[in-house]
Each structure stands twice: as structure tokens, then as C-alpha cells.
Amino acid sequence: MSLVVRQPGLLSLLQDRGRFGQHGIGLTTGGPLDTEAFALCQRLLGNAPDSTLIETSFGGLELEARVATFVCVTGASMPLTINGRTQALWTVHRIEPGDRISLGYAEAGCRSYLGVADGFDIPPQFGSTATVLREKLGGLRGEKLAPGDVLPCAATSGRPLLQLPPAWRPHYQNQVTLRVIPGYQQAHFSRLEQRRFFSHRFTVSDACDRMGYRLEGPAIRCDIEGILSEGICHGAIQIPADGQPIVLLNDRQTIGGYPKIGAVLSLDTAALAQLQPGGSVYFAAISPHDAHNALHLAQARLSCVPMPERPHEYQ
Structure with a gap:
């Protein structure tokens, strides 16, 4: 009982919510880059929030079913x-x-995000099935999906054929504004450099992946070239020696020594991860208080999303 991969597309990975609590041994988080789309897929299918599904980047995935189930x-x-x-x-x-x-x-x-009812049945490693290619961990063999891979899943019946109303669906654009919580190293960037960072447009370079998005724009200068390596949070904005910002994402390294001007709000890294190379990025500073409010409002909104059943199609 499974789905079989016929064509894996450009990059398709098995993911659950991520691998938490393992930074102390050098393992990063992994998990879905777009947490909103991931969570809505699970809700539509009636799955547990941490069920395993497929994240596919840019497309081209083709599967063959060997079981009766539901997909979304x-x-x-x-x-x-x-x-x-x-x-x-x-x-x-x-x-x-x-x-x-x-x-x-x-x-x-x-x-x-392609999910099946009750998720794919994949053995976890270090508490998670999330695939991290750099660490060769999670998923199947710690690698991206390949032709012929077998993805076990249970036969399922009696699920409602739910749909998300169009008005509640995200609209992915080629320009985003990312809210930034300034960090303690902000003091090492002059007022002029901070103003340059928050007032100019940056573009997504070809060097973007699940570890981070490298941006291109005006060089941002810092009065220090490096720091002692320290833990790095999700969304941290590193400024390397060339002054081009790097926004770190799910598969980031756990420590690093570049100065950081702040961190992107976790809600907004999903929008960044939906940008293709050439997309436009602007930054806007917010306070920790405003960041907490935004997170609570987003959680409340997600809990109220209507999911009506398609008429006359209950199986």
C-alpha cells in the first residue's frame, strides 16, 4: 500500500514539521519552508499536524497510486x-x-505540498522524518526522492472532500516585504547602513536553497568583519564580508560567525521561500512586541479558516 515515484521533479523531499531539540549535537531543524501551506494541507486531509508529506520545489513530480486514499x-x-x-x-x-x-x-x-490521508509511513530519525540533504538525514536514505521510490501509506476511506475557499488561499507574488526583529549586533551597523538596508530593494539571487536565500542589492557594511561562532535562529540575516544579506532558513547551519543585523519574522520566511530567483525583497523593522502580536493573530486566523465540503462528493 503506497505511492510510487515515477518522476521526482527538480527537488522533492519528505518533510514533517521538523527536527527540534537537536541543535546541541549539530543537527538542524529541516521541515517545511512554507509552514502555512504545510499546515493547511494537513487540516484539509484531517491529518495530525506532524504527519509526513512531500515538499516539491518548482514542480515536475509524478506519482502512481497502489492504494485507495485521498490526496491534497x-x-x-x-x-x-x-x-x-x-x-x-x-x-x-x-x-x-x-x-x-x-x-x-x-x-x-x-x-x-502533496499530502495523503494519515501521512506517509516513514520511520523517524532523531524524532523526525524531515529530510535534510546536507546531513543525509530523514526521509528515504537522507536524500531527495528518486524514480522508483516507494512511499508507504495506509488505505483510507470515508474522508470528506474538503476545499479551501479561494478567498482564504495565499497569493504568491514576485515581491515581498519581510518584517525584521533587530538583533543585539544591530549596534555594529551605522545609522546610514541601517537606513540603506531598510530602504532599498534587494533581489533573490540564484544562490538560494533550503539553507538560506542570498540577496543582491546595495552592500551593507558593518564595523566588525566577524564574531565568535554562536547559535543561529531561523530567519537570521547574516551580513558577510561582501555586504550581501543572507536570510537563513530551515536547513541552516546551527552556528555561524557572520554579524547579523536582525532576524526575519517566522511568518514571513514562508513568503520568502516562495520567491523564485529574481524576486524582489524589502525589509521593515518591527519590535518584539509587534512580532508576538503578529504570531498570535496568525494562529487565530488559521484556526478560523473555513473548509467546506464540495457538494455531493462525500466518499
Whole structure:
């Protein structure tokens, strides 16, 4: 009882919410880059929040079902077809053995999440199934999906075919404004450099992956070139010697020695991770108090998202 990978696309990884509490032994977090799309996929399917699904970047994934179950795809606008017929994203679909599920290439955004009812049955490593390629850990063999990979999942029946109303779906654009909580090293950046950082446009370079997004724009100077290596939080904005910011993401190293001007609010790193190379980035400073308020409001909004059933299609 499984789904079999026929074409893995450019980069498809098994992910759960991430590997927490392991930084002390040098293991990073992993997990979904777009936590909102990940969480909504789990809710639509009625899964536990930490179930394992597939994160696919840029598209091209093709699976064959060997089990009767339900699937849902959220995130970037990647055309979804089942047996060659176009199907809606953000919607639960029933599949039968022999069905072919295909994702085209992203038209807006770049990360999608394909889940099955009750999640994929993958043994955890260090408390998580999250795949981190740099550490060769999680998923299947610690690697990206490959043709012929078998993804075990249970046969399921009796699920409602829910859908997320269009008004509640994220709209992925080619420009984002990232809210930044300044850090204690901000004092090493002059007022002029801070103003340059918060008032100019940066673009996403080709050097962007799950470890971090390197940006291109006006060089930001710091009065120190390096610091003693210290722990690095999700969203930290490192400023290396060339002055080009790097926003660190899920697969970041656990320690580093570049000065940091602040950290991007975790809500906004999801929007950043949906940008393709060439996308535009602006930064805006916020206080820790405002950051906490934004997180609580986002959690409240997520709990109120309506998920109606498609009429006459309960299986």
C-alpha cells in the first residue's frame, strides 16, 4: 500500500514539521519552508499536524497510486492532474490504485505540498522524518526522492472532500516585504547602513536553497568583519564580508560567525521561500512586541479558516 515515484521533479523531499531539540549535537531543524501551506494541507486531509508529506520545489513530480486514499496539494500554483485530468489545488481528491498524480511546473510561487490521508509511513530519525540533504538525514536514505521510490501509506476511506475557499488561499507574488526583529549586533551597523538596508530593494539571487536565500542589492557594511561562532535562529540575516544579506532558513547551519543585523519574522520566511530567483525583497523593522502580536493573530486566523465540503462528493 503506497505511492510510487515515477518522476521526482527538480527537488522533492519528505518533510514533517521538523527536527527540534537537536541543535546541541549539530543537527538542524529541516521541515517545511512554507509552514502555512504545510499546515493547511494537513487540516484539509484531517491529518495530525506532524504527519509526513512531500515538499516539491518548482514542480515536475509524478506519482502512481497502489492504494485507495485521498490526496491534497497546497502551496505554489503547480498544475495538478490526476489521470491526465486537471484538478483543483487546495482541495481533497480521492484516488484509486493505478491512478497517476502529476504536478506541472510552478506558475506562481515555487514550493508545493502533496499530502495523503494519515501521512506517509516513514520511520523517524532523531524524532523526525524531515529530510535534510546536507546531513543525509530523514526521509528515504537522507536524500531527495528518486524514480522508483516507494512511499508507504495506509488505505483510507470515508474522508470528506474538503476545499479551501479561494478567498482564504495565499497569493504568491514576485515581491515581498519581510518584517525584521533587530538583533543585539544591530549596534555594529551605522545609522546610514541601517537606513540603506531598510530602504532599498534587494533581489533573490540564484544562490538560494533550503539553507538560506542570498540577496543582491546595495552592500551593507558593518564595523566588525566577524564574531565568535554562536547559535543561529531561523530567519537570521547574516551580513558577510561582501555586504550581501543572507536570510537563513530551515536547513541552516546551527552556528555561524557572520554579524547579523536582525532576524526575519517566522511568518514571513514562508513568503520568502516562495520567491523564485529574481524576486524582489524589502525589509521593515518591527519590535518584539509587534512580532508576538503578529504570531498570535496568525494562529487565530488559521484556526478560523473555513473548509467546506464540495457538494455531493462525500466518499
